[in-house]
Amino acid sequence: MALVLCAQLPMLSAAQSTPDLSGMWSDPPPRAEDAYCHVGCTIEGRNYLTQILDDPANIDRSYAELRSEAQRKQMAEIIPSHLTSSALEYFPRDRSAAPLSAACDPWGFTRQIFAPHAFEITQHEDRVSFYYSEWTARRTIYLDGREPPADLESSLLGFSVGHYEGDILVVETTGINANFSNAGFAHSSQLTVTERYTRVVNNDGDGLGKGNRLEVEAILQDPVTFQKPLLMGRAWTWAPSEEIYPYESCIIPTK
Amino acid sequence: MKSLIGAVLLLTAYLLSSIAQAHHSFRGVFDFSKHTTLHGAVVKFDLLNPHARVFMELVNENGETEQWVVEAPGKLSLARRGWTDDMFGDREVITATGNPSSTGKMAIWLESIVLSDGTEFIDPLVSDDDVIEVERRARAQQAAEKSSN
Numbered sequence: 001m002a003l004v005l006c007a008q009l010p011m012l013s014a015a016q017s018t019p020d021l022s023g024m025w026s027d028p029p030p031r032a033e034d035a036y037c038h039v040g041c042t043i044e045g046r047n048y049l050t051q052i053l054d055d056p057a058n059i060d061r062s063y064a065e066l067r068s069e070a071q072r073k074q075m076a077e078i079i080p081s082h083l084t085s086s087a088l089e090y091f092p093r094d095r096s097a098a099p100l101s102a103a104c105d106p107w108g109f110t111r112q113i114f115a116p117h118a119f120e121i122t123q124h125e126d127r128v129s130f131y132y133s134e135w136t137a138r139r140t141i142y143l144d145g146r147e148p149p150a151d152l153e154s155s156l157l158g159f160s161v162g163h164y165e166g167d168i169l170v171v172e173t174t175g176i177n178a179n180f181s182n183a184g185f186a187h188s189s190q191l192t193v194t195e196r197y198t199r200v201v202n203n204d205g206d207g208l209g210k211g212n213r214l215e216v217e218a219i220l221q222d223p224v225t226f227q228k229p230l231l232m233g234r235a236w237t238w239a240p241s242e243e244i245y246p247y248e249s250c251i252i253p254t255k
Numbered sequence: 256m257k258s259l260i261g262a263v264l265l266l267t268a269y270l271l272s273s274i275a276q277a278h279h280s281f282r283g284v285f286d287f288s289k290h291t292t293l294h295g296a297v298v299k300f301d302l303l304n305p306h307a308r309v310f311m312e313l314v315n316e317n318g319e320t321e322q323w324v325v326e327a328p329g330k331l332s333l334a335r336r337g338w339t340d341d342m343f344g345d346r347e348v349i350t351a352t353g354n355p356s357s358t359g360k361m362a363i364w365l366e367s368i369v370l371s372d373g374t375e376f377i378d379p380l381v382s383d384d385d386v387i388e389v390e391r392r393a394r395a396q397q398a399a400e401k402s403s404n
Contacts (some may be wrong), residue, residue: 030383
């Protein structure tokens with residue numbers, strides 16, 4: 001019994017009371033909810049997908065069909081119910097209007113934090129470093145309690161500070177450039193995001209070991225874009241053998 | 256102000272393309288409702304980020320040589336699925352299927368590639384869907400059994 005309880009405890013470093021999130025993470029094995037959230041999803045949309053997947057009335061409906069239903073609900077109901085009337089005028093973003101900018105510009109914050117593929121976390125005493133394979137983007141999360149500079153200028157990935165709450169890394173980011181998300185909404189530079197990273201044990205028998213899953217839930221708030229906070233999330237799996245490859249100059253797809 | 260009809264059309268287009276491919280950024284460049292198959296020789300392969308490209312040379316029905324490009328997800332996605340820089344032999348003849356350019360250019364977005372030895376590489380998102388469908392059936396069966404107990 002004691003051994004079973006120990007296996008369920010969060011991963012805490014022996015030397016520190018902070019959770020051990022360091023290492024290389026990457027895409028989880030193909031599973032319904034994780035695939036739905038491949039580039040981030042609303043928590044409400046993901047929960048809806050779970051509900052319809054586990055409904056015996058849907059036994060004869062394919063995953064593709066159920067995923068489409070959950071995507072429709074996310075795009076037609078969940079996200080619009082969070083948007084201000086002014087934000088609704090630009091939802092969903094018409095990607096065909098500027099496909100090349102979407103193809104060859106580094107990702108903005110709300111796309112980057114849900115980036116698929118390899119993602120490396122390095123924990124230091126006074127900061128945490130995030131290194132994403134997508135766009136080889138880097139973020140520094142300051143743990144020393146500093147305030148954002150008074151003359152902070154907004155940037156692509158903003159200014160992040162963090163702290164630990166038990167086994168959760170909490171990151172708060174401000175100073176984010178106006179941009180758009182993979183979920184189809186655009187946001188202003190008043191966006192603030194709180195991310196909560198948790199390392200959990202996945203007991204689905206995929207052989208990846210204890211504490212093999214990293215989950216993020218993010219709360220997006222922006223008085224220009226949202227009438228109420230939007231909750232989004234994604235997960236990665238422990239992937240020590242993966243590596244981050246350099247990005248070459250983006251060749252604009254053949255027009 | 257965007258009209259209601261315009262908003263509905265945009266949402267429909269967004270959902271249709273989301274159904275096809277979850278994270279492609281090329282909705283205005285490739286037509287994901289159509290499919291094209293190419294059969295020809297690989298003359299160059301760039302396994303790069305953010306996007307990989309397979310350059311093919313083939314002969315059309317008029318006997319003319321054409322240069323085509325198969326565009327694909329980047330090395331981030333493909334390397335973990337077994338793609339390597341040297342996976343194609345010199346002028347290896349392959350069959351590539353994908354979504355054609357929406358502007359008539361000689362390019363497709365990868366759906367599958369079959370090498371000369373028959374080995375097939377499928378768009379990672381498509382192959383994942385097949386695995387997930389197995390999961391879906393198991394979960395639905397479980398839910399049905401629970402409900403009948």
